[in-house]
Amino acid sequence: MYQHRDVLEHISRRQKELAAHVSRPLWKKLRDQQQCDVQSILIKERPQLTLLEKARRRESESLYNHNYLGRSAADIALLRQLRSDRNLLDPLRLATTPPMRKLTAQQFMIVRRFMKMLQARNPMYNRRYVRQRHGPIADQERHRWQEMHLFHTQYQTRRDCMRMLHEVHRRRREGDVEKLSDYVEDTMSRFIEHKTHRTLPWKFEFINEVYNILALAHCDKCAVPANVDFLQAKNRPILYLLRTEKLHDMSVQFGGPNIYVEIEREDERHSRIIQKLEQLESRLRHSRFSIERSYLLFEIARCHFQESRFDKCLVVARKAFNEARICNCLLWRFNSIFLCCQVHAVLNRFERLKESLAKASQLASELQAPKLVAYIGICTNVNNYDLAFQRIRQSDVNRRKSRKRSPISTITSNSSQGSMSSI
Structure with a gap:
């Protein structure tokens, strides 16, 4: 023991140092190394699958x-x-x-x-x-069976696509755009997205045809009933195809209607729109065709418009307009710009509405659609009337303000002249 006392003293000293040592926190070590001293948690990104x-x-x-x-x-x-x-x-x-x-x-x-x-x-x-069986005969049979299965799948897919196309035309003739939009979204997301170019070689042509028919259905809405005075403010929603808000009496009365039913219906409608938004955004991440992207952005903008999120609606509608310009589709450009017109009409932005209507009128002329040109012309005339009326009211307000300021200004001028004369 006496011979190894130096070693033992060194070991005891080392144990005391280790016992007294307090490890420095990670942020101090990173600060000394001039690195980020924030103890952050790494976010695990989920894979976005098509x-x-x-x-x-x-x-x-x-x-x-x-x-x-x-x-x-x-x-x-x-x-x-x-x-x-x-x-x-x-x-x-x-x-x-x-x-x-x-x-x-x-x-x-x-x-x-x-x-x-x-x-x-x-x-x-x-x-x-x-x-499986093996050999050249078995390989030939397997190859023949695969070809038969492929031809059967292609034939059945073609029949289904023709049936869907006839259904889209029928729903457009009926004039219910909301049901047509739901049908197109359900068809494209559940059936067409699962088809490859091997089973559906003319996939782009079919997508282009269906989306153009839907765009024409949206353009068919741009019509006004006869014998309606659109110069009256109460008829503006009819002109710009806006839904009139139904006012519900939410006062609780004994023996009256159950107001919680209306609240549940509104919550269900809101949850359906949120679910549709998530589905559209998921499809937008993996969309390859410009016409499909313009349709998806237009539907997203419509969802924001229904939820009264007008700023988001304008931003997404402009993106849809740019995507439609890439694929050179005048129909979706017109629908996107008309959606911007509806937003400006709701917010009473007459100057911006005038600019949007000018673009819509130019697109309607390029489409060579006399009904659209006449409809946009009516909207432009009504907006010019509203703009002139607003300017007249603004000038009257400014004149009244100037009249209110004039007595005060005369008094101050007289008092200043009196003080100058006394001096």
Whole structure:
């Protein structure tokens, strides 16, 4: 011990130093290294998948489940859905929801672990290899079957597209633009987006035709009824195709109508618009065609207009106008600029409305549509009347203000002259 006392003293001294050492916080170390001293949390960005990629993954998962579970694949699909089902996992039921969420997640993990074990014992490529026959004759039959399946898919896709096109024409003749817009959005997002150029070689032509028909349906709305005096302020919503707001009596009366029903309806309408906005923005991220982007931006602007977010509506409508200019589509340019006219009409911006109507009139002339030219001409004349009336009122207000200031100014001038004479 005496011989190794130096080593022992060094070890004890080192242990005391380590015990007394307090580690410096991370932000001080980063500050000494002239780096960012903010302890930030990295945001994990979720991968933004296209609708086609999502469909491919769903199909691959369904094939995987059927290969290893057979008829029980429907059960695992239901179990996956129950993990995020609000009907089962009600957030308002604080006593039963946490254990049910834990139970569904645990059972799903058990099934997935079992499927991974099966996949490790017998992979899918080996199962496919065992089931198939081999040899040149089997390869020829497989190739012929693939061609038959491809031709059948192309033929069925063509029939479906023709049926959708006839339905779009029929709905346009009916004149209900809202139902036509919903039908086009549902068709494009659920069917056409899942088709590749192999199964639908004329995909761009079909998209172009459907969106042009929808744009024509929006242009068909630009008409006014006869025997209506548009110089009256109460008829402005009819002229600019604005929805009249229905005023509901929200006072509570005993035995009267239930006001909570109206509140629930308004909440449902608001939630539907938010859901539609999310779907349109998701499609906009992966859209490749300019005419499709102009349609999506126009629908987003319409949603903002329905929610009375007029500034956002103007910004998005200008983006739709620029996209329509890229694809050289006069119809969507006219619809976008007319939506800006509607916003200016709601806000009584007569000067900006005059500029927007001038652009709309030029586009209507380029479209060679006499009805649109006549309609925009009526809107321009009414706006000029409103603008002249506003200027007259403004001049009257300024004249009254000047008359109110004149006695004070004369008194001050007289007092100043009196003071100068006394001096």
